[in-house]
Amino acid sequence: MTDELPEMRASDAEREQIAERLRDAMAEGRLDMAEFQERLDAAYTARTRGELVPLVRDLPSAGSAALPDRAGPERSWTGRVGKPATSRGGFAFWGGFSRRGTWTVGRTFTGVAVQAGGEIDLRDADFEDREIVIRCFALMGGIQVTVPPELHVEVTGFGLMGGFDDRGAGPGAPGSPVVRVTGFALMGGIGVERKRRKGEKKRLEKERQAGELEG
Template sequence: MTSELPEMRASDADRERIAERLRDAVAEGRLDMAEFEERLDLAYKARTHGELVPLVRDLPAAATPVESGDPAWPARIGRPATSKGAFAFWSGFGRRGKWSVARNFTAAVLQGGGDIDLRDADFEDREIVIRCFAVMGGIQVVVPPELHVEVTGLGFMGGFDDRGAGEGTPGSPRVRITGFALMGGVDVRRKERKAARKQLRK
């Protein structure tokens, strides 16, 4: 990131990479909690690379991502779907680890919660649509840094967080997340895979 022009606009993936380095730093004792919270808030508010770089200037450089953190997407696209939807009523659901998401996936919660983790998932198609409906409940969607993500959902007396939206890397699938939240919330976040995070801590 240091090679980028300071005035270059930062992407959501850029902000999340800085956030991950800050999380690693507080876990290693390089930052106290007050410093971490202050820098994390600035990272998510940053609009340019010039605003992001100072936040990690006094921290060790991030390690080169391991192979598992940059998957060969062609081998993971076109797989038969193992799940086309999920529903929770006064309970919860989870789609995590190795699974295959349908090109059209619908998730709904009523006074419950749900987790959709795409970091290790296969995809039925190169472009997928995830429809999320949360009523007095919440749904969290976790995507890896390299995915192309569009968020177009609406919230009424609730929230539809689009911090995970943004362009990814060439060759990665495109995910469109839409839907509706009523007195509830849908949260879309970018996170590194667990294997990549462990490698960065070594």
């Protein structure tokens, strides 16, 4: 979309086009979650083309930058969905459990921490299905769920004399699986956060530094 005819009314297709570019930019680390949500809301409420153009003026054009994969320059969800589950749950009592690295999360995963801690890291995980439900139950303990920025995440859990943090909830990149985190925290805490892989952080930092030198 260009700056031509800025007063022309925007169509639903044009709004969705801008939304897709914003999702790609968030997945690439060009926008943080707060800025992405602010721009996305503005895109869907825009009345004219002139209101849409500034939302992506400082971003690459569609298709000019691919999402980084854990083992290469492009990221594809195709090879990460539909694999046999390697774990469907974790339980800890006066101790801890951890699921991280390369593993396959089951269609339904249940994590229970009783006076203990649990870690569920999906940044390098594969998925048994395109829709995953992660049920977390913490009693005087805590469970941390870590997801990559490009994953679609919904959070519906609640806490009693404890907390259920939903700051990691939000839309993902096109084609990503849908992960629904639910459950209950009693005198404990459950957190959901978006976090990049270490290698990806270093790559983005190098790109930023290179851009500053060129500028």
